[in-house]
Amino acid sequence: MPWSLATFNVNGVRARLPLLLDWLKKASPEVACLQETKVVDEDFPADAFTELGYHAYFHGQKSFNGVAILTRQEAAEVVQGLEPGDGGQARVLAVRLATGWVVNLYVPQGREVGHEAWHYKLEFLDQVARMLPRRFNPKEPVIVTGDMNVAPTDLDVYDPKRMAGKVSCHPDERAALERIEAWGLTDLFRQHHPEAKQFTFWDYRLPQSFKRDLGWRIDLILATAPLAEACGECLVDTEPRGLPKPSDHTPVLAKFA
Known part of the structure; x- marks a missing residue:
C-alpha cells in the first residue's frame, strides 16, 4: 500500500493552522511531522486535525520549540524526549506505526559558533546519535526527520563561501549529522536528487x-535501508512558502511503495 510522510517546520501551529490544514488536504500524507509548534499540550489544536482523519501526538511548551506527529493510523507506542533527558526542551517525539518507527526532531539552531546554545546543539546531535543504536535497529524501518538546523553540504546553502564556518554550516555540526547518518540512514532527498540545489528554509530577516x-536545505527525511529502498520520490513543496503569512520553512514529502 503506497504511503507518504512529510516534515514541516510550521513556526507556530496556531498561527499557521489555515495554511497547514489546506496543505494537508492537498498533499494528504499518511504521516506529517511538525516542528516549532510553539504551544503547550493542552492548547494544541488536535480537533482540527482529527476532522481531517489524523491522530495527533504532540510534545510542546509555551512560545518555543514543540514537535507533533499526525498519523492516519493510531500509534502503537509514543515516546517523548531524549534519553536521559532533553533539559525541559520539547524537541523530540517518536511514534511506532505499522510502517515502522518515526522520530521527529527539532534540532537547536545554535545562535552563533562558540555560544553556549551552539555547544548545546552539538550535544543534542550527539545525544541523538547515541540514542539511535540503543532504541532502534538499522535493519528495521526507521525514519528520522525534522528540522535538523544543519545544511549537510555546500550544495545545501545559497552562498557556501559566505556561510563557511558559520552556524548550520560549521564542520562540527556537519560531522555530528554525519555520525547520525552513519548509524544506517539515507538522506532521501539526496537519494533522488543528488545534484539539485533545492532549499527548505528562507530566513525572514533576509529581504525577499x-x-x-x-535559502538552506535543513529539513531532512532520513531513512534506514528498508524504507530508503521503498522510497520512490522525495520532494520539496515550495508553494506554501510563497503564500501570505507563511512559515519560513516549507514541507518536504517522501513517497513510499
Whole structure:
C-alpha cells in the first residue's frame, strides 16, 4: 500500500493552522511531522486535525520549540524526549506505526559558533546519535526527520563561501549529522536528487529571501535501508512558502511503495 510522510517546520501551529490544514488536504500524507509548534499540550489544536482523519501526538511548551506527529493510523507506542533527558526542551517525539518507527526532531539552531546554545546543539546531535543504536535497529524501518538546523553540504546553502564556518554550516555540526547518518540512514532527498540545489528554509530577516532563493536545505527525511529502498520520490513543496503569512520553512514529502 503506497504511503507518504512529510516534515514541516510550521513556526507556530496556531498561527499557521489555515495554511497547514489546506496543505494537508492537498498533499494528504499518511504521516506529517511538525516542528516549532510553539504551544503547550493542552492548547494544541488536535480537533482540527482529527476532522481531517489524523491522530495527533504532540510534545510542546509555551512560545518555543514543540514537535507533533499526525498519523492516519493510531500509534502503537509514543515516546517523548531524549534519553536521559532533553533539559525541559520539547524537541523530540517518536511514534511506532505499522510502517515502522518515526522520530521527529527539532534540532537547536545554535545562535552563533562558540555560544553556549551552539555547544548545546552539538550535544543534542550527539545525544541523538547515541540514542539511535540503543532504541532502534538499522535493519528495521526507521525514519528520522525534522528540522535538523544543519545544511549537510555546500550544495545545501545559497552562498557556501559566505556561510563557511558559520552556524548550520560549521564542520562540527556537519560531522555530528554525519555520525547520525552513519548509524544506517539515507538522506532521501539526496537519494533522488543528488545534484539539485533545492532549499527548505528562507530566513525572514533576509529581504525577499524566498523570491531571491536565498535559502538552506535543513529539513531532512532520513531513512534506514528498508524504507530508503521503498522510497520512490522525495520532494520539496515550495508553494506554501510563497503564500501570505507563511512559515519560513516549507514541507518536504517522501513517497513510499
